[in-house]
Amino acid sequence: MKKIFTRPEALKDAPNHYCPGCGHGIAHRLIAEIVDETGIRERVIGVAPVGCAVVAYDYWNFDCSEAAHGRALAVATAIKRLRPQNIVFTYQGDGDLAAIGTNETIHAANRGENLTVIFINNAIYGMTGGQMAPTTLVGQKTATTPSGREGKGHGYPLKISEILSLLPGVCYVERVSFQDPQHVLKAKAAIKQAFLNQIKGQGFSLVEILSPCPTYWGMSPKDALDWTRDVMQKEFPLGKIK
């Protein structure tokens, strides 16, 4: 009998620690599928963030580095410059990439480093208990904005992908969503594009994924998916930005 669905070789047979309905599991799997499909498992190097995905290397079956909070793109820059034959990607959340690591993000992009960035935007700090992220929506209640985020004073949702798209060093930026299976397939195509760009030496590519966090949004997994579609996308429209 023909086997039509199996665990990718690039994904370990390990139970993960993510909450029910979390988007990280989907993102990990898509990356693993693409690593298998492009045949790069033995030369890919992942850089894990600080945040909920801090132990992503426990789930991926290829070489990985930890990076200090926000510094993934500095770590990845050095690895890629020294090992141009390897495929190097970072996997970062909104706090990591767009708050504490904004400087590293903007400058790696501005140097046009030939890297792939998978950016998980769930509008919240998950690991630390649901505090305001740079991408938290105006009005969204978090542990540190108990009355809801206000633009003035708390800051407006930071559109880091749009900011990066202005830089000449950046090759490709697309925003995708995990709201339903069709969109997961679109997300996979975008992530694959970001890896293929690096394989072809085309430069800095970033895919932003609107990813559900039912636990800290205080919603059921189904409602969280709907919220990415009905609310998040108004602030963060989907599609190719560059």
Place this chain on the structure above:
Amino acid sequence: MSEKRILMSGNEAIAEGAIRAGCAFYAGYPITPQNELIAYMAKNMPKAGRVFIQAESELAAINMVYGASAAGFRAMTSSSSPGISLKQEGISYISGAQLPAIIVNIMRGGPGLGNIAPAQSDYFQATRGGGHGDYRLIVLAPASVQEAYDLTREGFALADKYRIAVMILGDGVLGQMMEPVTLAGKNAGKPLPKRWALTGCKDRKPNVVKSFFMAEGGLEKANLDLQKKYKIIEKKEKRYEGLFLKDAELILVAYGTTARIAKNALFRLRGKGRKVGLIRPISLWPFPADAFRMPGRKARYLTVEMSYGQMVEDVKLSSGCAEVDFLGRSGGGIPGEEEIVNKVNRMMI
């Protein structure tokens, strides 16, 4: 390799020493008084086929070094005091992940922005770890441009051997001063095979470089492994220069630039019949405690520093003396030869 002597600044000698030791990656950020170092690397690393990056921040520079070392290459960054404070995050991660690296600190005045005059007031920060967590760096303190070159090369070998960060601790005088250098010296050794490095998992299980140990007992075990390594380093890697220690009744203790001044004072005092000696710690961690534990010695100690006595407690702990005298200035002042001679004369009345 050329044996001829050439005139270089301390900053340039460290840079050339690194290149000749096989440093494959350098990232830095401009700060006085170490700017000649980054400029030398910008000019000469690409010529040697190596990677040079002017980083967007000190944080980025040290985290790039983390990445370079994780990828299995010899890597270095350099800065001066305020910049080294910023790098402490990365230094802690490098230490936790047991990555070899070279960090150069050409010290200037502090605290805060301080000034750009030479200083030695980062001694505590350098020798006690500097960032968060239970860790140590090997700290080497050159006192001449030649030694800056030699110790940088040796530092790369030590970093590889122990999978540890090595700090080259100089000051603004040493960085800027020009002296003749012989570009040979101690062998930096070939980079050791790094089976733990990130190369892509061809024909092996995946490697992970990390300092994060969440499982119960995991971090304690990792920290005990570090302590075991530090004990071996404390046993094997202490370095110092001793002068006239046998009959000395008063021993000057100084490192780096200050040791040069102390040495001049010592010769003047010996010329007048004063029984003075000198201990010049070359490794500040591990501190050369053995030099202070000679059986039968009854000497007093005078520590001379460009700080307000940060090394005094190491001298006390090593010598067992409850009282250790101190002469020092910081914030732009350098203890002079005359001041040392006068202080010793007063002490030896």
